[in-house]
Amino acid sequence: MSGSLPTVVIGGGLLGAATLYELASRGEPALLLEAKEALATETSFANGGMLTPSMSDPWNSPGVGRHLMASLVDPTAAMKLRLHALPDLLGWGLRFLRHSSPARHAAATEASFRLALDSTQRTRQLIRSQGLRCDASFGGTLKLFARPRDLHGPKGIAQRLAALGLRFSVLSAAQAVEREPALAAASSRVAAALHFPDDVAADACALTRELARLARANGAQVRTSVAAQRIVVWQGEVTGVETEGAWIAARRVVVAGGCGSRALLRPLGLRLAVRPAKGYSLTFDVGHLSSLTPLPSLPVIDDAMHAAVTPLGRRLRAVGTAEFAGDDLSLDARRLDNLFALLQRLYPEIASRVDRSSGTPWAGLRPMSADGLPFVGPAGPKGLWLNTGHGHLGLTLAMGSAALLVDQMLDQPPAVSPEPFRATR
Known part of the structure; x- marks a missing residue:
């Protein structure tokens, strides 16, 4: 053990649970605080369910500014900007656009891929080693394109990342259906596809809770319904966390609270360049259909919509879109209708057999950094650490980010360079 005081992790989503697990597995005393009654009830609850090194490119690709401006008058835009969110996005948005230059975007994509892999x-x-129950599958992902020319950009990114270890293959429509037979009825709408065999599907909520279970078995503590109100600093060093009616002494504090991290860090003079990007999902139980029609075996991504349908055990989850709407978690029926329309296009037989009203709708706020990379490392006063800002790659980057963070804490050589993810960049 490295001392009696614990490292306090703030945030009970996937990044917090991964951090707790990593600390506990290395013999570090650790305590996780979560404001809600259970872990993974917010952004980690019903997200896309995919680990995708293949999708390491940040969303601020070259030309993103034009798409965002056009989205103001297009209710169906895959990436939607809401007018009421503009004031809070101005400074962040300028940085977001500055990092959309080809050179910066390419560098961020490569850094993100190394950590994602x-x-x-x-x-x-x-x-696999722990037999975690999280509806995982290991057949990779399939990205579909309606026109041959649409394949060009994503294929170019994949070819660049192949030098760093990305494996992929280009498939015809017939080969895509051979790989995923459930797509047979939609084959006329597919011109080409990319298959990424090393991508993984898993339920982020279940994985979060499994990681917390393993961490507890290694001596860590988890406290739910406990909100961190203030990080206490004395003479330039973190000494603990203040909650309602209590003070918890800490050796270190890790802020892994997603979009809520901003409010905790602001009193310490840290302006975190993270803003919420709302994503939607619609989840159906389809287990009863297995004897009637082929069910999908791997996630299928519609590149044009920035949306996907992911099989998770008995469930099918349609997920996607990015909406810059501030902290608004309300459900826009049109966005959910778009997801059901995707299910109808890809799997018409399944869509015709499910009751649309039986789908469970959900929205969560992805913590999106201005340059598309997470903040993983020390920041501000001594003993303060960040693990947040992972955007659409939270599930993909969680375990690697936790390892990278704890390697830095314990002065151990990291598997991935921490430089692109510096919390003070």
């Missing part, structure tokens, strides 16, 4: 390998190994 390491993280996915760790997650796959842990799920």
Whole structure:
């Protein structure tokens, strides 16, 4: 052990649970605080369910500014900007656009991929070795394109990342259906596809809770319904966390609270360049259909919609879109209708057999950094650490980010360079 005081992790989503697990597995005293009654009830609850090194490119790709402006008058835009969110986005948005230059976007994509590949390998190994119950599957992902020319950009990114270890293959429509027979009825709408065999599917909520279970078995503590109100600093060093009516002494504090991290850090003079990007999902139980029609075996991504349908055990989850709407978690029926329309296009037989009203709708706020990379490392006063800002890659990067963070804490050589993810960049 490295001292009697624990490292306090703030945030009971996937990043917090992964951090807790990593600390506990190395013999570090650790305590997780979660404001809600259970872990993974917010952004980690019903997200896309995919670990995708193949999708390491940040969303601020070159030309993103034009798409965002156009989205103001297009209710169906895959990436939607809401007018009421503009004031809070101005400074962040300028940085977001500045990092959309080809050179900066390419550098961020490569850095993100290195961490994503390491993280996915760790997650796959842990799920298999520990028998984690999180509806995991290991057949990769399939990205579909309606026109041959639409394949050009994503294929170019994949070719660049192949030099760093990305495996992929280009498939015809017939080959895509051979890989995923449930797509047979939609084959006329597919011109080409990319298959990424090393991508993984898993339920982020279940994985979060499994990681917390393993961490507890290694001596860590988890306290739910406890909200961190203030990080206490004395003479330039973190000494603990203040909650309602209590003070918890800490050796270190890790802020892994997603979009809520901003409010905790602001009193310390840290302005975190993270803003919420709302994503939607619609989940159906389809287990009863297995004897009537082929069910999908791997996630299928519609590149044009930035949306996907992911099989998770008995369930099918349609997920996607990015909406810059501030902290608004209300459900826009049109966005959910778009997801059901995707299910109808890809799997018409399944869509015709499910009751639309039986789908469970959900929205969560992805913590999106201005440059598309997470903040993983020390920040501000001594003893303060960040693990947040993972955007659409939270599930993909969680285990790798936790390892990278704890390697830095314990002065151990990391598997991935921490430089691109510096919390003070």
